[in-house]
Amino acid sequence: MKLVGLKFHLGSVLIHSRELRPIEDSYPTGIELDLAWHKISQKAWESCMCYPKLGIALTYWGFDNKEVLGQGITGLFYIEPVFNTKGRVNYSVRAGLGLSYQNSPYDPVSNPDNQSYSTHIGFPLQLGGTVHFRIKSRWLLNGTLVYNHISNGGVRQPNKGINWPSLGIGMAYYLKEFEFKKRAVKNWRDLGPPQKRWDFTFFIAYEEPRDNLFLLSPGLEIKWSRQFARVNAYTLGGEVMYDNGTGFVLDQNGDESSPVKAGMAIGHEFLLGKFLFSQQFGVYFSNTNPMHSDVYQRYGLVYRITKNFSTGISLKAHGHVANFLDFRVGISL
CATH class of the missing domain: 2.40.160.20 (Porin)
Structure with a gap:
């Protein structure tokens, strides 16, 4: 309507x-x-x-x-x-x-x-x-x-x-006259067992650290999700990425360290039909960027095309400063 x-x-x-x-x-x-x-x-x-x-x-x-x-x-x-x-x-x-x-x-x-x-x-x-x-x-x-x-x-x-x-x-x-139908409120558990998923997601981030320098950074996230309420699930996952933005910072500082970053995160998802709205709090165990703290947040919106395939976007931030927006595709098992 x-x-x-x-x-x-x-x-x-x-x-x-x-x-x-x-x-x-x-x-x-x-x-x-x-x-x-x-x-x-x-x-x-x-x-x-x-x-x-x-x-x-x-x-x-x-x-x-x-x-x-x-x-x-x-x-x-x-x-x-x-x-x-x-x-x-x-x-x-x-x-x-x-x-x-x-x-x-x-x-x-x-x-x-x-x-x-x-x-x-x-x-x-x-x-x-x-x-x-x-x-x-x-x-x-x-x-x-x-x-x-x-x-x-x-x-x-x-x-x-x-x-x-x-x-x-x-x-x-x-725009049209209609009425919301009164429907039975059921216990969410009566509709089936709690949803459980393993998500394997490829993402690619875009940065422009200076004029006319365009960097793409690929990454992989593996995440486990389990429903605990009608529209809520908790998550646990990890990610690794080749961060070309970090590579640029390291080159500027004359540092030859690897730009590969990796971390683990706990989080929450709102389960809204085919849409998932997620929030994660993570900790790096590999972080060579001197401008980034060792903790991060992610906020994502994913559309599940089918039960097994999804696409969406995610924003990564360090404290109050956004790091990058990425585009992602995933497989769920």
Whole structure:
């Protein structure tokens, strides 16, 4: 079932590094246009005992600091499970990622204070929740709290990112009259044994450490996943990659160490039908890059084409600084 929406946001930029002092007291405002498909089938219901939405959100952001941060436009693909749909008030959780355009990147001469982004193209992430109040059968009033992030995925430095929570209020409208069917809430264990998977994933990361130098870094991840609740699973895995970005740093320092990096990570997955949204915390046992800490995080969105094949993207970060965005394909057993 299709619906369209309009929403207004007000946020506040978070200062997580002393280099970002020039942008403190910045309050971004945004106007969001939304197009979503609300799944109402029995199969969709069984994926989460809820009715999930898939959507596209296009948002214009004024970052309240024209001289440094300028303005931006984000385009997000999101997944949003919606609960209590039979009630007049229902709620949802949204996870989204996509592409963005910012008009005022770092420049050593004209904009040296912008340590947040150095490319016009970025990769936004969004995570948050919404309360929906049904005014009429096809009209909703929405109140939202989300956490927003934009960075270039470590493609070019500086890349401290823009991080801001925002409050939003808006309206949504279903294009057709319909009714959510009341369906039985079953114990997730009654639908079958807990899901267990071994994932073997090849990924390739892209970086541009300086102008006209384009580096690709291949890697392999092996991960085990086990479901422990209706839409939750825990994971344990390891990865190894030939990190050409690290190789560039080592060459600049005259260091002949190997650029191969390896680590192990524990994590969590949201199981949303054919989509998996993952978060991992990892520790390196081989890390020769002096600019990277020995711990890292990964945030990924994967689409399972079939039971055994998947594709998606993942963002790797060290603390509050993104390292790279990778594209991945996997086999599950």
